[in-house]
Amino acid sequence: MTDRKDVFEGDKTFLPGIDIDLPLSIVQTRTCEQYIDYYSKAVKEAADQGDSQTAAVYCFLQIICTFGLSLDTPATPFMPMWSSDLTRNDIDAVRILAKQTSDPALRARLHDVLWETTNDHLAGSEAARCYGIAAEQLDLTDDWVFGIVSFRRGLYLAAKFERDKDLFKNSASVLVKAAKRAVGDADKFHSSHLMHVLLRVGVGDPVEFAVISASLAADAKAKGDVHVAKAYWELEADWQRRAKNGAAEKAARLAAGEAAVSEAENRAKSENASFLLARAIEELRRAGATKERLVELRNRLNEWQEKSLSEFKTFSTEMDISKVVQGARDHVKGHDFPLAILKLAFGPPLTEQKEIREQVIQNAKRAPLAHMMGAAIVDQRGRPAAKKEGLFNLQGQALEDALEAESFSYATQFSWPLRVEGFIEPARVQILNEHKPTFQDLLFVVENNPFIPPGHEGIFLRGLHAGFHGDFIVASHLLPLQIENSLRYVLEENGVDVSNLMSDGTQPVKVLGAILGIPATKQIFGEQLCFELRGCLIEKTGYDFRNRVAHGFVHEGECYSNAAITLWWLVLRICLMPVFQAIAQKESATGAAESQIESASQ
Numbered sequence: 001m002t003d004r005k006d007v008f009e010g011d012k013t014f015l016p017g018i019d020i021d022l023p024l025s026i027v028q029t030r031t032c033e034q035y036i037d038y039y040s041k042a043v044k045e046a047a048d049q050g051d052s053q054t055a056a057v058y059c060f061l062q063i064i065c066t067f068g069l070s071l072d073t074p075a076t077p078f079m080p081m082w083s084s085d086l087t088r089n090d091i092d093a094v095r096i097l098a099k100q101t102s103d104p105a106l107r108a109r110l111h112d113v114l115w116e117t118t119n120d121h122l123a124g125s126e127a128a129r130c131y132g133i134a135a136e137q138l139d140l141t142d143d144w145v146f147g148i149v150s151f152r153r154g155l156y157l158a159a160k161f162e163r164d165k166d167l168f169k170n171s172a173s174v175l176v177k178a179a180k181r182a183v184g185d186a187d188k189f190h191s192s193h194l195m196h197v198l199l200r201v202g203v204g205d206p207v208e209f210a211v212i213s214a215s216l217a218a219d220a221k222a223k224g225d226v227h228v229a230k231a232y233w234e235l236e237a238d239w240q241r242r243a244k245n246g247a248a249e250k251a252a253r254l255a256a257g258e259a260a261v262s263e264a265e266n267r268a269k270s271e272n273a274s275f276l277l278a279r280a281i282e283e284l285r286r287a288g289a290t291k292e293r294l295v296e297l298r299n300r301l302n303e304w305q306e307k308s309l310s311e312f313k314t315f316s317t318e319m320d321i322s323k324v325v326q327g328a329r330d331h332v333k334g335h336d337f338p339l340a341i342l343k344l345a346f347g348p349p350l351t352e353q354k355e356i357r358e359q360v361i362q363n364a365k366r367a368p369l370a371h372m373m374g375a376a377i378v379d380q381r382g383r384p385a386a387k388k389e390g391l392f393n394l395q396g397q398a399l400e401d402a403l404e405a406e407s408f409s410y411a412t413q414f415s416w417p418l419r420v421e422g423f424i425e426p427a428r429v430q431i432l433n434e435h436k437p438t439f440q441d442l443l444f445v446v447e448n449n450p451f452i453p454p455g456h457e458g459i460f461l462r463g464l465h466a467g468f469h470g471d472f473i474v475a476s477h478l479l480p481l482q483i484e485n486s487l488r489y490v491l492e493e494n495g496v497d498v499s500n501l502m503s504d505g506t507q508p509v510k511v512l513g514a515i516l517g518i519p520a521t522k523q524i525f526g527e528q529l530c531f532e533l534r535g536c537l538i539e540k541t542g543y544d545f546r547n548r549v550a551h552g553f554v555h556e557g558e559c560y561s562n563a564a565i566t567l568w569w570l571v572l573r574i575c576l577m578p579v580f581q582a583i584a585q586k587e588s589a590t591g592a593a594e595s596q597i598e599s600a601s602q
Contacts, residue, residue, distance in 0.1 A: 007063060007086060008093040010056030015096045018057050021103050029143045030105045030134060031150075032065040039065060060093060064109060071152050072439045072465060077116065091117050098123070104134035108150070115157070125167055128157035132171045139178045139194075144185075148193050151175050155201045172203040179204070183212060188220065188228045195235050199242070210239035210248070221259065226266065230259035250288055257284035261297065274304045278578045283448040324422040329430040331423075337435045338444065344427045345573040348419050350528035351535075356407045356415065363410075408535040408542035416535075417562045424569050428468065437468050445575050452575070453489040456482060460575065467568035476559040479571045480537060480546040484512040487521060496520045512546065513538055529574070536567050543567075 023042035027034055039062035046055035067078040086094075091114070098110035108130035115124035131154025138147030155175065158168040179194035195213065198204040217232035233256035240249035260280035267273045281297045331347055332340045435441065442465055446457040463478035488498045488509060498515065499507040515521055516538075522530050535542030543563035548554045558564065 004085070004087055006089045008056065008060040008090050010053050010060070010093075012089070012093055012096065014053040015057065015093065016100070018054050018100075020057065020061060020097060020101050020106070023058065024103055024106070029141070029146060030103065030137060031143075031146045032105055032109045033068075033146075035065045035106065036062055057097070060090075061097070061106075064094070064113060065106075067109070067113070068436075069149055069153060071149065071156075074156060077112075077153070086113075086117060098126075104130045104137065105150070108134055108154070112153070112157070121161065124157055125161055128154045128161070128167055128171065130154075131157065132174055136174050136178065139182070144182070144187070144190055145193070147178075148197060151178075151194070151197050152200070155197070155203075159201065172201070175201075176204050179209070180212070183216065188216075188225070189231065191216065192231050192235055195239075199235075199238055206239045206242035210236050210243060210245075210252075213239055214252070217255070217259075226259045226262040230256050230263065233259060253287035254284065254289060257287050257289065260284075268304065274301060275578055277301050277304060278450075279448050282450050286448060286454060321418075321422055325426045328423040328426040332427045332430050333434070337431070337437060337441055340431050340435065341437075341445075341572065342576060344424070344431060345569070345576045347427065348423045350526075351411055351415050351532055352528060353407060353531045356411055357403055360403060360406045360410050405539075405541040408539045411532075411535055412542050412563070416532075416566050420562045420565045420569075424565055428565075429470075432468055432470070437465065439465055442468070445572070449575055450493070450578065451486050451490060453486060456486070460571070463568070464572060464575070467565075467572070472564045472568065473556060473559040475568045476545075476549060476554065476564040480549050480567050483533065483537065483546070483571065484515065487512070487515050487525075490524060491515070491518065491520060494520065494524060525574075529570070532566075532570060536563060536570065 023038045024035055027038055039058045042058040043055050046058060070077055094110055094113050101107050108127050111123040111127035114120050115127055131150045135147040135150035135154060138144055155171050158171045161167055175198060179191055179198055182191035182194055195209060213232045213236035217229045220228035233252050237249045237252035240252055257280055260283055264273050264276035264280055278301060285294055332343045439461055442461055446452055446460045452460050459478055459482055463475045466474035491498050498510045500510060501507055516530050516534050537546035545563040545567055
């Protein structure tokens, strides 16, 4: 630690004489994010006056305020990874400054930094107390949304020091009062955000808040605001679950599903209507809606899909890599988060296996010697893990198997890396810089998703979130291992038997290779996606990434490889696929109609 340069460049002996609250005297919204600009101005003013010590203090506080809270990653709550950058001298400066401010938000931040860097329990308790004060002050203003962050962080810290102590009880009591007070707020979602925090930390009377949620939902429905009604019925269901009232929970979830249907109907002329209806159907199915109601809605969905039209186009270009990268950034830039990730997921097309196969054949013709002999694929220690046969002198099924193996090899060496480096990564980083997605932002991707079995939503959510933030170690160890079960779940939901009847009477389920070979899998997911999943997950001449992760062969560096990023992107694409089912069908029908018109004109 002593070898690094201090972030605080001033003299600690001057700290007690500096008023660190002075630059904040005119701030309206009391959050550290708002303090950055004010400390920046104060640095310039102090420097212009030749007061280098005051300038150094304000500059240091400006940096401390830039630490962004990441509530979804409590092990590393501040972004960027700052704790390793603070020296012992910096931490001493923070300790002195923490005693010199009466501003709740700044006081909470400084004590939180001390807690995270030194594990000082007194500092952690003070941070929790000050977060609660700052949250309550913010909640009474139009900037209440900033208070949500302070409520969550304060309660998290308070819970670290035992939930039965006054610190946690007092913090929880303030939040409960705020949630009740917000019921009459002009912003319809104020109370819902606070109730989500209550549910997250496990406080609040579930029966009382179930009644409040149901009342707000009914009021919103009466006013025709089905989006708000749906949000509060979902909250009522969560409260009823906590109250262990199964019948009331089911009724609330059915009501939320019907509200989702109404929302889709209200947007029936938009390109997202089919997707919204598909999500509503899945929500109703999971809530236990009648078979007749589900059939009725599926028939309606089919009608909408036939009429749907979208302006969303596939990203493609034939420029050099630098222009491709810039094109990828531009493709997702400036859109709201849902549309941006749709453009990321469906920008580049999936690999066309027939085109790859033809390319392999052409390569063999141009360089016959390179394809005359077979080759061995070795593991990290040079041991042969798989063999590729030479393409010449092979016939029939043996030739087809060799061409397929070479196709996977070609895709992993050329097609998929170019897609990652030219589109996926630049687009992902652009989205991360613009939106910094949280778990809440990504929740719509996993909720009521027909690809994700109930109870697995949190795993997919954490894996997708980690990938967006570049933590592919987490993404690589969560998502690839979930795909097999999700494929099996979708097949079973479509009436496909995924078991094997053995001679001893047991019925083990099919494993991934067999599942990807079932005709129904290709029919539901498409041959292109099945080809990519095979090549990425299990094929020895491909990435074989699922198998290598499952057996512990993947080292840390490989978690950031093209294989890991490709699989993360494929999972994102699959989860968002319902949005584009209608678009694909319409484009196919439109293409066929255009061909008929062209033939007729000739």
